Amino acid sequence: MPSAGRPRAFDTEAVLEAAMLLFWEQGYEATSLAQLRAATGLSSASLYGAFGSKEGLFKQVVEHYVKGPGSVTDVIEDETVSPREAVNNLLHRSIDMQADSSHPTGCLIALSGTMRAPGDEHAGVCATVAAQRQADRVRIRACVERGITAGELYADVDADTVTTMIHSFLLGLSTQLRDGVAATTLHSAVDALLPNWRPDRSAPPEPNRL
Template identity: 35%
Template sequence: MEETRMGRPRAFDADAALEKAMVIFWEQGYEGASLTDLTEAMGISRKSMYAAFGNKEQLFRKALQRYTEGPGAYVSQALQAPTAREVATMFLAGSIRANTLPGWPTGCLGVQGALAVGKTGRIAHDTLTEWRAHGQAHLRERFQRAVEESDLPADADPDLIARFIMTIANGMAVQAAGGAEREDLRRVADTALRCWPPA
């Protein structure tokens, strides 16, 4: 069991508490998630939250990392696919699954977390903008490699393809949050992939 700085064991499961915080941020966004909402869901006091996770911004960053390694793990998995088209296919399919997981919030924490924010949410907005850009950069690098390996045509634009795939995925996240069914999103992904550059 983890210990606090004072050497006493924590009376709660930090991993479970972080996952509950992730769900609250996913459902309500950064600004919508109050400290009361967070601590009640986590089953801890504010003092315990600050001691274990830092302030709300630090907790959000940790929750986003948890999301990246959990529901969002499809990104790193897709990047390992052997061909560029399979990367795109797996990326969109993984996005659909993550956006429509039974028992979890719909949509994507990285998209919905800070779509509309005031001054107090700027840090979250900037954090998520950077998070999405990071994912797009990984796609761009992977597609650039595909061009170099002749898996994509020599005149293909890796940046444009990465931006296109990311835009489709982000749009599907918004659609999922609005109630779109998994099969509807699959049809969107299939339609998008029909625009794939010919070999």
């Protein structure tokens, strides 16, 4: 009878947390195996044995991030509040999370795996973060559609346009914060954006109204 495999002698969650901080700060390509070994305390053999490859580790890191700091975006699905409030919570809470000094600034999904050299070597990495961004777009669009139904937006508004505006704002927070823009300024920008969700129906439609 074959013997049972040896249990892992490390804390997977701790390893993913350490690797997450590196990928978050430096991006996928700039993070070396030597840095990952130093941060996690694992040998190359252990890393490859547990995760298959650097890319395999990154994919699990993304899952770890989405369940942890990245879960702040889940508020967009909260149907116990108005669609406008859900967007308000999404943007304000994302700013707070991304500006938190206890971890790297910005969003791992927006920053860590966007660029790659020509060829297919890192295509899986780009696809991993692109899939998460697409999932966020789908959730934001559902909230926009709910806003149209609730009368917070004009019935003939283009849902894809409003979705793109909100998602672009969300993704742009990372570069703004990395460039030193104050969180207070970004919060004010959100407050300037959201009044568009409550059109004055007594006034004639504006060309660029939402």
